[in-house]
């Protein structure tokens with residue numbers, strides 16, 4: 001090429017949740033069955049879409065207007081419906097004008113960071129759902145700026161660290177929080193949310209809250225949406241239907257903007273995001289039409305409640321099985337449908353292994369693990385795939401130096417899930433004991449940027 005054509009942030013784009021499938025395909029080709037616990041798609045894991053929901057969608061599919069473009073921000077009646085729902089929170093009131101639809105939150109995330117000035121940083125949790133940290137890093141052309149979540153405190157943010165990192169890094173212009181959280185399953189208490197808002201207020205920042213799991217909070221936990229605690233701070237909440245309906249294939253999500261007029265820079269930034277959507281024309285029409293009908297259907301709440309209760313029960317099974325393993329940190333999760341296990345410091349090394357029955361699979365795993373730059377937790381994940389046919393995602397791929405892995409609570413069969421948890425516990429034990437901790441690699445400190 002005559003010129004360098006690669007974007008400076010191109011190296012920051014990584015999505016191990018799907019990358020890991022390349023390894024799975026190779027193992028499957030050698031004759032093994034793999035239990036996929038890597039991706040947060042309830043439908044792919046066998047959740048049934050109720051017939052009343054399918055009827056709403058199929059009758060909309062019979063209307064010609066479902067096939068046309070919609071306004072750039074999205075259908076007015078749906079935005080009005082969502083604004084009215086938000087306005088019951090007691091926080092800043094919004095109108096349809098403060099809502100913009102996207103082709104899934106993935107699209108919203110790309111635009112929200114993509115239209116931020118290169119030098120303005122949004123500080124992300126570590127670990128983070130990678131789409132955020134990758135998009136933020138790609139926009140800046142350098143590593144993400146982070147604050148740690150603490151696995152020894154329910155994966156809540158270390159608020160003192162957050163405050164310090166905001167204070168000493170003047171480029172930080174916004175704070176991202178994900179509540180309920182992916183990958184940790186943490187749900188933030190109101191006090192934590194209020195403290196984040198207080199930090200944003202003190203340092204004149206805006207807040208991005210990814211609330212795609214906002215209605216997947218288990219019974220014992222109390223939290224609030226950002227809009228209920230944000231007061232006068234400028235903010236963006238990200239919401240969607242991929243997880244909640246669940247309809248990930250709809251590619252439909254939206255942002256709600258709070259206090260857009262309280263700050264001229266923020267107002268201009270939001271306008272640039274809207275203009276970007278206009279240049280692109282609009283987002284998917286049919287799912288937007290379906291949203292008010294589905295969310296108001298008499299069976300919707302009980303349907304969602306049934307799912308919440310199942311995730312809660314599976315979360316309890318996972319916690320009670322895994323907490324018996326020595327050398328790991330595991331938490332009771334309170335929302336979404338993920339669990340993250342962290343290995344204790346220095347417990348992993350690059351010599352540990354699991355017995356793999358299939359010789360060809362063993363050779364493949366050994367070959368993959370011999371590759372350069374292998375993270376210790378990724379090595380465990382490859383061995384787990386080869387030995388037990390369970391595919392999880394290495395924690396190091398979620399923008400953190402912590403070692404561990406994430407799995408989902410989406411399995412349909414309780415019996416199978418119990419077995420998977422028991423196998424996981426046995427595999428961690430065998431792996432950690434295969435080469436004792438004294439041979440471990442020195443571990444880097446938690447992301448400190």
Ligand SMILES: Cc1ncc(COP(=O)(O)O)c(C=O)c1O
Nearest residue numbers: 040104105106129182240242253
């Ligand atoms: C926290 C979080 N935000 C956003 C997304 C992306 O959602 P969408 O399907 O709307 O692109 C996901 C998907 O897993 C997620 O977990």
